[in-house]
Amino acid sequence: MRPERLHAYRFHPWLLFAWCVFWFSLVSWPELVDLLRRGGWVVAVLLVAMACLLWGVVSEAWWTVVGVSLPNYVVIPLIVLLRLGIAGGCGLLQLYVTSTASRGRLDPPQTL
Secondary structure, X not given: OOHHHHHHHOOOHHHHHHHHHHHHHHOOHHHHHHHHHHHHHHHHHHHHHHHXXXXXXXXXXXXXXXXXXXXXXXXXXXXXXXXHHHHHHHHHHHHHHHHHHHHHOOOOOOOO
């Protein structure tokens, strides 16, 4: 790998922050969970598999992770699963916050 291309693979904290903000605040998780329960998980699995395959074709053949050289067909699915795990964690947090807020909400008294 050429040294000028190394900067593309560095960790950028603001990208992680943007990823979390997107999945926590811009995605309606109750609707997404309902969609996945109705069979959308098949499409999601196919999209993830396609992303891994496409990324594997266009990326370097070997990645050096913590001093160990690994083939991209091992590293790329791990990166994708890590990103999906972060997105799922943001979704669980959003579902918890919305369920806690709805349980603590008091409805105004109804007048006759």
